[in-house]
Amino acid sequence: MIRFSVLYPKTDGASFDHDYYRDRHIPLVVATWGLDPANVSIEKGINGPYEAIAHFTFESPEALGAALSGEGMAAVGADVANYTTIQAVIQTSEIVS
Amino acid sequence: MIRFSVLYPKTDGASFDHDYYRDRHIPLVVATWGLDPANVSIEKGINGPYEAIAHFTFESPEALGAALSGEGMAAVGADVANYTTIQAVIQTSEIVS
DSSP states (O other): OOOEEEEEEEEOOOBBOOOOOOOOIIHHHHHHHHHGGEEEEEEEEEEEEEEEEEEEESSSHHHHHHHTTTTTTHHHHGGGGGTTTTOOOEEEEEOOO | EEEEEEEEEOOOOBBHHHHHHHHHHHHHHHHHOOOOOEEEEEHHHHHHSSEEEEEESSSSSHHHHHHHHHHTHHHHHHHHHGGGGOOEEEEEEEEEO
């Protein structure tokens, strides 16, 4: 199993609309990728370097690759400006346990 | 619900023993904190800034605080040198969904 994480570093002068992210952006991603919502988790930072984090679970690197290269990603990318000016950090990992 | 994440940045010249981390260190943490293993997830980095990540789920900030200040944390800290020289980054987040 693969975990694809999108991490938004706390950034001076930047904004992040957590409500829009949860209620509009992540549902758009879930619909675009055809994900089971059980395979998505959203975090709002309390302490540490990140303002917000989203985790997506995929069966394989190939399934992740297909999602990232699929139709609809342009719309997902264009939606980012609606909730933040932060540049996200992307992590892909194997879920070991 | 609270997610406590320990992230190990890829670091030039540093080592990370993923087998020891999975088989020895995380079980020590789980035993020390009295966690349900279902509330723990371990990642091995494929792409992105992190070599390894562990996520721990707690019911509340108070439960996390009790774990971090409890007995046995000295032994947990002393065990780190057995698997890595990387300085971890710590993130605490509210699980929004």
